[in-house]
Amino acid sequence: MRTALRPIVAACVAATALAGGAHAAEAATKIPTGFLTYENASARSAVEFGETRWKVSDARTAQLLVNPCGARKTADAGRVAARTVTSSGDNDAGNDEQLVLYRSEALARQAMKGIRDALATCKGASDAARTVRRGQAASIGDEALRVIVQSTLAEGPGGGERSVVARRGSALIIYRVHTTYDPAKTGFRRADFKRQEKDAKALAGKVCGLPGVC
Template sequence: MTSVTTPALAAPSAEAIPRGFLLYEKASEKKDATGQGLWSVDQRKNAKLAVDPCHSGSLAVTGRTAARTVTYTAVSDQRAEQLILYSSAQAAGQALAEVRRALARCPAIQAAQTAYRYSGAAVALGDEGLAVTGQLYQGGKATLGGERVILARRGNALIVYARSAEWGAPDKADFARQTKDAESMLAKVCQVARCR
């Protein structure tokens, strides 16, 4: 009698992000009821980071093994959700460090009477987190326009939730939705990331 062995099921790849894994992917499959917004999903590994203080287009790209970005664009409301997997937790940590260095290194974008400035502060999310504010200033005072971004790292994963809107002066409450979304993703990201 010949013995037949059943091949072991392959473990899910730590380098793949299953379809529908991001929080806003389902929303991206539906048509915007207002008809004014547009959803898109980008699976390119080298997609631009949702926040880029130096506008380099290559921030935090080194060491990526997989990425997915969901964006929503409307007239006065832009949102982005990103999950990026890196080759190691160290590489993901270096990516977040790159963002911090960019915040310190890149000057405000100056126009005739306005300036657009970025700033960041550490937040307690995942293994390490960062809250980034981009704000338009006119005559030294905050005016309408800016972005609020939460970045959180857990293991080899970097999670990004960004919103650009007609924000006034920066306020902690501006980060409430992005923080809640980051916490939701952090609760499940170890299904695809190497967290230990």
């Protein structure tokens, strides 16, 4: 009887070890409080547009801030942690930040590919606001993009976004500014991306301090 029980006991021990390993892995990928730039009041004060409201969310299912086609559901897979900081202020202007951690570098690369594919699919200006969507390679982390999503209505300045999305290891980093832009100026002006690039480079340097990211 004792011999017959050995395989069962061994299986139980193995299952317990696997469960413990899974919990340990999940704990290891938790994003520390205050890790993102705009969780901190001093950084917020430098970018606030008048009266500004901030929100911090750890929802792993949050849509990526760079969402060229306006998809309702996330298309990426394998997230283990996420944090999104969003703001809204006067004239609906705001400065947003997002960090998403994936189970592997391959899954993070796939998420970047999904953004590129969406830009290619929805690059035209076929909607009512005549929105253009453009991407341009940037030198941040392992791979990065500058992204424009911009209304080109001729009546006057329209709502738009200037974002930088970067991958470092198994982490995806996004910084986005949304405000009004001249509809005639939808090119990649460096001044429109200066802050986002600076912030993305800083966070790309920090994420390798998180277990398993790099």
